[in-house]
Amino acid sequence: MWKIAQLFFLTNTYQRLVLKEEKMKVDVKKVTKGYGNLPILQDCSFKLQEGKIYALVGVNGAGKSTLMKLIAGFLEPEDGEILISGRNVWENREGIQRDLGSMIEVPVFYESLSARENLALHLAYMGAEGKIDSILREVGLGAVGEKPVMAFSVGMRQRLAIARAMIHRPELLILDEPLNGMDPLGSEKMKGFLRSQADKGTTILISSHILQDVYSLADEVGVLTRGKVEKEFYMEEYNEKNLLVFEKEVLHWMRGGVS
Numbered sequence: 001m002w003k004i005a006q007l008f009f010l011t012n013t014y015q016r017l018v019l020k021e022e023k024m025k026v027d028v029k030k031v032t033k034g035y036g037n038l039p040i041l042q043d044c045s046f047k048l049q050e051g052k053i054y055a056l057v058g059v060n061g062a063g064k065s066t067l068m069k070l071i072a073g074f075l076e077p078e079d080g081e082i083l084i085s086g087r088n089v090w091e092n093r094e095g096i097q098r099d100l101g102s103m104i105e106v107p108v109f110y111e112s113l114s115a116r117e118n119l120a121l122h123l124a125y126m127g128a129e130g131k132i133d134s135i136l137r138e139v140g141l142g143a144v145g146e147k148p149v150m151a152f153s154v155g156m157r158q159r160l161a162i163a164r165a166m167i168h169r170p171e172l173l174i175l176d177e178p179l180n181g182m183d184p185l186g187s188e189k190m191k192g193f194l195r196s197q198a199d200k201g202t203t204i205l206i207s208s209h210i211l212q213d214v215y216s217l218a219d220e221v222g223v224l225t226r227g228k229v230e231k232e233f234y235m236e237e238y239n240e241k242n243l244l245v246f247e248k249e250v251l252h253w254m255r256g257g258v259s
């Protein structure tokens, strides 16, 4: 009887591990990257699970955008490797960049063209297909699609940048501070939209300085300190606790895990 129970336990554990590995979308493995003599990331490792929202937090200059650019294949690691669905990002960057959606730099648009025209040009440039009307509606720009971008507010530009990153319905979305400049109502709606995309299977990596947003949006949170994801929080475990506890623990790890 005991042997059967042991076998059952081992089979279950094995299945869970295999399932987890199959669900792996992004695997950052011991990545090192700096700029000139300035070291930024050092042996940095973490994983993103398919259909989950992962938030990177860290002080200004910690290296969040650098890490995102590496994952999107815009920068080459000095050491280590990054795999997306098992493929080495740098070696397959052209194909991978077509498959993912990203908003990492300050978004730049054709100012005199409308939101709709900007999205159409982007699709043509990518050689991709996408439904402009529906993505504009989904990000809350349904009523202003014909307006020139020069008339857009900061928050509207941010929505348009998210629409551009998502219009080809990528399986992986990398958004650097996606809620920047949005009013509280717009921010809530955008969080709901991102959650609905994750529920449909999109893997989402964001960064944010607003821990309240991270708390309410992410499934997992990684604190980038001293060149590494030093601490990860699984938000499931925080449902019972409150935001203040979470904030306190994150700040502790942002300081490098010392009080």
Ligand SMILES: Nc1ncnc2c1ncn2[C@@H]1O[C@H](COP(=O)(O)OP(=O)(O)OP(=O)(O)O)[C@@H](O)[C@H]1O
Pocket: 035, 038, 040, 058, 059, 060, 061, 062, 063, 064, 065, 066, 067
């Ligand atoms: N192209 C570059 N050349 C030289 N240094 C750079 C370059 N890009 C970034 N850095 C430096 O690398 C460090 C990490 O920058 P990065 O933008 O990745 O940090 P971050 O965590 O995203 O910061 P923030 O929270 O302020 O957006 C900073 O010190 C920055 O000045």
